Structures are given as structure tokens and as C-alpha cells.
Amino acid sequence: MYGTGLAKGLMLTLRHFVDSYIDDIRYGFRKYSHSVDNFGIRQGTQTKGVITVQYPDEKVAVPERFRFVPFLIVEDEYHPTRAGKDWCTSCGICAKVCPPQCIWIVRGNDPATGRPVPEPEAFFIDIDICMNCGYCAEYCPFDAIKMDHDYELASYDRTTHHIHDKERLSKPNSYWRSIAPTRAYEEMLARGTWEHKDAAKEARRGKSSSRSAPRPAAKPAPAPATKEAQPTPEPAVNAAPAPAAAAEGTTPWSEDDAKREERRRKALERKARRAAKRGG
Numbered sequence: 001m002y003g004t005g006l007a008k009g010l011m012l013t014l015r016h017f018v019d020s021y022i023d024d025i026r027y028g029f030r031k032y033s034h035s036v037d038n039f040g041i042r043q044g045t046q047t048k049g050v051i052t053v054q055y056p057d058e059k060v061a062v063p064e065r066f067r068f069v070p071f072l073i074v075e076d077e078y079h080p081t082r083a084g085k086d087w088c089t090s091c092g093i094c095a096k097v098c099p100p101q102c103i104w105i106v107r108g109n110d111p112a113t114g115r116p117v118p119e120p121e122a123f124f125i126d127i128d129i130c131m132n133c134g135y136c137a138e139y140c141p142f143d144a145i146k147m148d149h150d151y152e153l154a155s156y157d158r159t160t161h162h163i164h165d166k167e168r169l170s171k172p173n174s175y176w177r178s179i180a181p182t183r184a185y186e187e188m189l190a191r192g193t194w195e196h197k198d199a200a201k202e203a204r205r206g207k208s209s210s211r212s213a214p215r216p217a218a219k220p221a222p223a224p225a226t227k228e229a230q231p232t233p234e235p236a237v238n239a240a241p242a243p244a245a246a247a248e249g250t251t252p253w254s255e256d257d258a259k260r261e262e263r264r265r266k267a268l269e270r271k272a273r274r275a276a277k278r279g280g
């Protein structure tokens with residue numbers, strides 16, 4: 001029959017209208033008490049009717065998978081061995097996959113040797129260009145870049161304030177766990193540890209995360225691959241054991257010359273193989 005859809009739509013509107021008042025009575029007008037918890041309940045899935053959110057005094061809670069501009073994860077300041085250290089290794093993958101190309105990374109160098117180190121010296125994201133697609137976070141192999149929930153970024157100066165530098169982008173790991181506990185837990189299960197991949201690897205090898213720490217004359221024996229050395233997939237903070245020999249003022253990226261040379265040789269071999277393949 002003609003008009004049934006229209007009548008149904010109007011009935012739905014009427015029901016929301018009435019429900020709003022019924023819900024107000026049910027909550028005893030507590031929604032106006034400006035209590036954060038109460039507002040959370042009022043915004044829950046059980047709530048009926050429509051209410052006006054008095055933004056900015058009130059804010060609707062965003063879902064965990066909500067994504068705004070990206071941020072970089074750094075270790076918490078209370079981390080036993082890597083306090084404040086970047087999770088980013090400046091591999092550049094995020095900059096490569098970013099569709100509007102709004103990420104700039106400057107790779108760090110070891111001040112002593114001048115060699116590149118897996119740490120960004122500078123990291124910029126132009127948030128006016130960023131389209132919040134989340135590709136950077138999806139592709140990052142180190143779980144170092146994440147999508148933030150902070151959407152209040154308006155400012156009067158878009159030329160400088162909207163280019164977020166490393167300092168502005170860096171947020172502690174605990175922040176990520178607080179805004180996205182489920183995602184953080186899933187990632188931890190995939191990594192097998194709450195720690196950064198490299199830190200966990202070093203801990204498993206029984207090495208200090210600070211490779212330039214004073215070394216004993218003999219080559220340290222590799223850590224036995226026992227179950228105890230494996231990180232436990234429990235939601236405990238800082239599951240990886242703290243390496244004992246973390247020396248102050250040392251750089252975590254230092255490595256002995258032989259090892260570096262070996263790594264370089266292998267990289268050149270791989271490059272040559274790739275070039276040969278392309279040539280063929």
C-alpha cells in the first residue's frame with residue numbers, strides 16, 4: 001500500500017522523540033550533572049532516544065578503532081632499559097605506502113661512526129594532507145606508528161602547527177595501550193611479547209640492548225633457547241626481562257666491526273642477486 005514506508009518512518013521518529021523523555025526520566029536528569037561516568041552510560045548502547053551532546057563540555061566516547069592522525073610510539077619513561085626510545089626504526093615503509101605522501105623521515109646516524117642507525121632523527125607528518133587512512137599503521141612492521149583518538153587539533157596557524165614533528169608525534173606506549181587495549185593485546189599476541197621486536201630479540205639472545213656496553217674478552221655464549229627466555233603472551237607490562245648490562249651513555253645500535261661488515265656483505269650479495277634477477 002502506498003505511504004506505508006512513510007508512516008513507518010514517522011512512527012520511528014515519534015518513538016525516538018518519546019523515548020528521549022522516557023530515558024530522561026529513567027536517568028533522573030542525571031545527564032545534566034556533568035559526571036563523566038554518567039555521560040558514558042548515557043552514551044551507551046542501552047540508551048534510547050536522542051540527546052544533545054553539549055560539546056565541548058561533553059564529548060561522545062570514540063570507539064577503539066577510531067582513527068585520526070598518526071602518532072609514534074616511544075617507550076615509557078619507566079622502562080628499565082629503553083626509556084624514551086623510539087619504536088620506529090626509520091625503515092621508511094610508512095612513508096612509501098602513504099597515499100598522499102605526507103610523511104617525511106630523516107634517518108639517524110651514529111655520531112661516533114657516522115653510519116645510519118635504526119632510529120629516526122626527524123619525523124614529520126603534515127596533518128592537513130593526511131587523510132587518516134591508517135595505511136602507515138597497518139604496514140609498519142614494528143608497530144611503531146598508530147592512529148590517535150585526539151581529534152581536537154584545530155589551530156590558528158596551519159603553516160607550522162599542522163606539520164607535526166617527532167616531538168609532537170611521540171607518545172608513550174602506555175598511551176596506546178590505554179586508548180586501544182584490544183588492538184594492543186592482539187599485536188602483543190602476534191609479536192609474542194609486549195616489548196619491541198628488536199628488544200625482545202636481543203633479550204632472547206641474552207644480549208644487552210645496549211650493544212656498546214663494555215664487553216667481556218670472550219664472546220658471550222648465546223642464550224639457550226629455553227621456554228623461559230620466550231616472552232609470555234600475557235597482558236603484563238614490560239614482559240621482556242631487563243638486560244643486566246645496560247651501561248649508561250651507550251648507544252643501543254653499536255655493534256662490532258666484524259658483525260657490521262658481515263651484515264654489509266650480505267646486503268651487497270642480496271642487492272647483486274636482485275640486480276641479476278632484474279637483468280635476466
Ligand code: SF4
Nearest residue numbers: 088089091092094140
Ligand atoms: S614503517 Fe614504522 S618503523 Fe618504518 S619508518 Fe614508519 S613508523 Fe618507523
Ligand code: SF4
Nearest residue numbers: 098130131133134136
Ligand atoms: S593515515 Fe594515511 S594519509 Fe595519514 S600519514 Fe598514515 S598513510 Fe599517510
